[in-house]
Amino acid sequence: MGVLGSDVTVFDVEYVDRDLIRRREPLTACWSERFERLSPVRKIRPYPGQRSITRDYWVATTRARLACESHLERHHAMLLDFDPQVVGLAGQPFRLFWPGRRGRRGHVPDLFVRRHDGQAVVAGVRPGELIEPGDAEAFAATARACELAGWAFRRTGTIEPVLLENVKWLAGYRRARFHDGEIAGSLMAAFAQPRTLFDGAHAAGDGIKVLPVLYHLLWLQKLRVDVASVRLGPDSVVSTPSLPGGP
Numbered sequence: 138m139g140v141l142g143s144d145v146t147v148f149d150v151e152y153v154d155r156d157l158i159r160r161r162e163p164l165t166a167c168w169s170e171r172f173e174r175l176s177p178v179r180k181i182r183p184y185p186g187q188r189s190i191t192r193d194y195w196v197a198t199t200r201a202r203l204a205c206e207s208h209l210e211r212h213h214a215m216l217l218d219f220d221p222q223v224v225g226l227a228g229q230p231f232r233l234f235w236p237g238r239r240g241r242r243g244h245v246p247d248l249f250v251r252r253h254d255g256q257a258v259v260a261g262v263r264p265g266e267l268i269e270p271g272d273a274e275a276f277a278a279t280a281r282a283c284e285l286a287g288w289a290f291r292r293t294g295t296i297e298p299v300l301l302e303n304v305k306w307l308a309g310y311r312r313a314r315f316h317d318g319e320i321a322g323s324l325m326a327a328f329a330q331p332r333t334l335f336d337g338a339h340a341a342g343d344g345i346k347v348l349p350v351l352y353h354l355l356w357l358q359k360l361r362v363d364v365a366s367v368r369l370g371p372d373s374v375v376s377t378p379s380l381p382g383g384p
Contacts, residue, residue, distance in 0.1 A: 148282045151243075152178050152231040161234075168286040173199075173225030173251040178232050181206050194218075196226050197311040197356075203228050210247050210262045212301055213293050217250055217260075218311070219304050221358050225251030230259075235278045244275035257288040264294040303364040307356040315353035317346075324351055328360055331376035334369070351375075 148164040153176040160167075181204045193202045194211045196218050205211035205228065217223050230249035234241055250258040261276050268276070276292050283290035323341040332340075338347045354360040355375070362375050 147235055148278075148285070149234040150231045151234070164233075164282055164286055168288075171225070171251070172230040172249045172257075173227045175227065175230065177204065177227070177229035179229050179245055180204075181229065195312075197313075198223055199226055206247065207262070209264070209294075209296075212296055212305075213260065213262050214248065215308050216296070216300075216304060217248070219308070219356065219358075222253045223250055224253050225249075233279055233282055235282070237274060237278075242275070242278070244279060246279055257286075258291060259283050259288055260291045260293055262293050297365065299368055300365045303369045306369055307352055307364070310349055310352035311356045315349045317350050320347055320350040321354060321359075323347075324354060324360065325377065328375050328377055331374050333371065334362070334373045334375050335371035337375055 146163060146165065149161055150164050150167050151159065151161040152167065152170065152172065153159050154170075155175065157176060159178075192205060192208070192211055194205055194214045195201075196203050196214065198218050203214050203226065205214055210228075214226065214228070217226055227249045228247060229245050232243050232245045234243045236242075246259045247262045248260040250260060252258065259279060261279060263272060263276075280290040280292075320342060324337065324347065327337040327340040334351070335344075338344050338351050341347045341351075351360070355362055358378065360375050361378050362369065362373050367373065
């Protein structure tokens with residue numbers, strides 16, 4: 138690994154702890170921290186010439202706001218919020234330090250994710266065509282630190298348009314106010330066998346009342362629809378999730 142070698146002690150981590158105290162410790166001393174529950178290590182502020190307007194994203198999974206540095210970062214946060222395996226999500230979780238070729242370097246990853254199985258995932262958001270040599274070094278160092286800490290690392294970029302459009306639509310119904318237990322029960326019964334979205338919605342009752350609840354169930358993935366391949370519409374096929382051990 139060149140400058141990084143294989144020694145975990147080359148990495149330091151700066152973060153803000155539960156008592157809002159800023160700390161800087163070796164990776165070996167803090168790898169078990171629940172970074173998804175801590176405050177960001179730095180504030181996101183607009184700057185002159187900025188091409189992408191920053192905007193917070195309200196995370197349904199954690200019921201908290203997440204500061205995002207770009208539209209793309211916000212969209213990736215939304216996709217993680219949509220993932221039922223994600224139970225924790227934080228932005229700007231820590232600053233990683235390592236010995237670079239020109240001295241000590243630092244980098245703040247974009248997102249820290251905790252999955253249902255306890256696995257931690259660190260994500261860097263940057264389209265491939267925008268990665269410069271300094272970025273590549275930072276991503277390589279972060280990936281190596283994650284490997285040593287037992288975390289996963291992902292570098293995420295451009296999102297497929299159909300997937301983004303569908304999940305953005307469903308995200309509009311992510312809040313709990315769209316839940317109605319009685320209507321939800323009717324919808325689950327209506328879609329016990331796969332059928333088109335509008336067909337099942339009409340079978341469950343008044344469309345004006347039913348559709349928001351249906352979209353909320355699709356966001357929660359208590360009902361399933363293909364969001365990756367085809368734009369969501371009246372003829373989209375909706376079904377209940379496969380049972381464990383099923384197809």
